[in-house]
Amino acid sequence: MLAAARSTETDSENFKWPPEGVTRAPFRLFTDPDIYKLEQQRIFRGRVWNFLCLDVDIPNPGDYKTTSVGETPVVATRDGEGKIHAMVNRCAHKGALVCLKKKDNVSSLTCVYHAWNYGLDGRLKSVAFRNGVRGQGGMPEDFDVSQHRLQPLKVENFCGIIFGTFVPDMESVETYLGPEMSSFIKRNLGRPLRVLGTHSQIIHNNWKLYAENLRDSYHATLLHTFYTTFKVNRLDMDGGIVLSDRKWHHVSFARRAEMTEAAEYRESNVHSAGYDSALEGPGLLAAWEEFDDGITHSIQTVFPNMCIQFTLNSLAIRFFAPRGTSETELFWIYLGYDRDTEEQSQMRVMQSNLTGAAGLVSLEDGCINEFVQRGTRADPQCASFMEMGGRKVESEKNSRATETAVRGAVVGTL
Numbered sequence: 001m002l003a004a005a006r007s008t009e010t011d012s013e014n015f016k017w018p019p020e021g022v023t024r025a026p027f028r029l030f031t032d033p034d035i036y037k038l039e040q041q042r043i044f045r046g047r048v049w050n051f052l053c054l055d056v057d058i059p060n061p062g063d064y065k066t067t068s069v070g071e072t073p074v075v076a077t078r079d080g081e082g083k084i085h086a087m088v089n090r091c092a093h094k095g096a097l098v099c100l101k102k103k104d105n106v107s108s109l110t111c112v113y114h115a116w117n118y119g120l121d122g123r124l125k126s127v128a129f130r131n132g133v134r135g136q137g138g139m140p141e142d143f144d145v146s147q148h149r150l151q152p153l154k155v156e157n158f159c160g161i162i163f164g165t166f167v168p169d170m171e172s173v174e175t176y177l178g179p180e181m182s183s184f185i186k187r188n189l190g191r192p193l194r195v196l197g198t199h200s201q202i203i204h205n206n207w208k209l210y211a212e213n214l215r216d217s218y219h220a221t222l223l224h225t226f227y228t229t230f231k232v233n234r235l236d237m238d239g240g241i242v243l244s245d246r247k248w249h250h251v252s253f254a255r256r257a258e259m260t261e262a263a264e265y266r267e268s269n270v271h272s273a274g275y276d277s278a279l280e281g282p283g284l285l286a287a288w289e290e291f292d293d294g295i296t297h298s299i300q301t302v303f304p305n306m307c308i309q310f311t312l313n314s315l316a317i318r319f320f321a322p323r324g325t326s327e328t329e330l331f332w333i334y335l336g337y338d339r340d341t342e343e344q345s346q347m348r349v350m351q352s353n354l355t356g357a358a359g360l361v362s363l364e365d366g367c368i369n370e371f372v373q374r375g376t377r378a379d380p381q382c383a384s385f386m387e388m389g390g391r392k393v394e395s396e397k398n399s400r401a402t403e404t405a406v407r408g409a410v411v412g413t414l
């Protein structure tokens with residue numbers, strides 16, 4: 001994740017990663033515009049698979065959905081044969097956005113500026129006034145529409161997720177993820193999906209602080225007292241962290257049924273922990289078991305900017321796009337399965353109140369990363385300290401009192 005920071009190509013000629021390595025994250029990573037520019041090339045256009053959309057977002061021929069890869073506007077389409085394509089959403093003429101809506105259904109893609117028209121695969125089909133008007137003007141004789149198109153991305157559909165990459169010879173998504181990450185995605189998403197709802201929010205922090213927050217199992221039950229109080233997710237439950245072979249991706253998991261209350265929670269000065277609180281509507285947490293592995297809470301990250309959350313019956317994908325050094329757009333996609341009963345769908349919708357911009361749990365993340373952004377911006381030469389769980393970067397299958405996954409995101413490209 002942090003490869004860009006090691007470069008001497010930044011203005012900050014004297015910048016060196018702290019000698020402690022992956023247990024430190026220099027604060028300049030969150031504010032330096034040169035690092036931000038390098039990330040666009042080296043991370044988002046580098047050897048990664050980026051989340052674009054879901055297969056069910058564009059089910060019909062002619063459907064499109066717009067998104068972004070880093071700062072680059074991208075559109076995913078389904079053509080007349082059902083094949084999915086993804087292209088930079090930028091006209092080959094003057095560079096204007098071509099697709100302007102979040103989603104639409106069209107027979108072809110036309111730029112509103114000069115009416116250049118493209119097929120659903122991004123190939124240029126026609127140019128307005130190509131032969132001029134009344135014999136005057138027009139394109140040169142040697143103008144060839146086949147030489148112009150919307151810049152394509154390589155795409156792959158993995159478990160209903162459409163991933164895209166700028167690297168033509170990129171390995172498969174399954175290879176990129178590794179066997180353990182792939183199989184956990186198949187566990188959660190390997191059946192027909194139904195989108196229950198979406199929303200997005202702007203968070204006022206660098207995108208990497210959110211990437212870090214998702215991998216930070218240490219904070220989850222300290223900051224999020226709803227989790228702790230109502231025993232949705234606690235570190236005294238059976239659980240752990242699995243890192244991918246490359247360390248870039250991770251799964252954090254817990255089993256709600258297996259908990260022996262640890263004294264450390266009462267001794268840790270957890271902020272306003274309402275241990276005696278009760279829910280007026282306890283049905284919120286009356287979940288059914290989805291799988292026979294006992295896992296009732298999981299957060300899985302896919303590098304660089306995607307997460308799959310499964311808390312009780314609340315299944316969601318989050319992805320987050322950088323909007324400058326200190327703003328990030330965070331998207332939430334709440335999912336169910338096509339086979340769900342109406343009652344199950346309603347339960348998933350109710351539990352979606354746990355997460356999101358105003359959720360009972362994750363509203364705190366929306367502000368805590370901003371607290372870090374505001375706390376660190378004056379001192380780019382300082383660094384965070386990440387030695388919880390030791391200094392190693394390995395899976396911890398029996399503990400989540402660790403920052404190993406955060407270190408993993410650093411070590412992957414350091």
Ligand SMILES: [Fe+2]
Pocket residue numbers: 213219220223224362364365
């Ligand atoms: Fe959190």
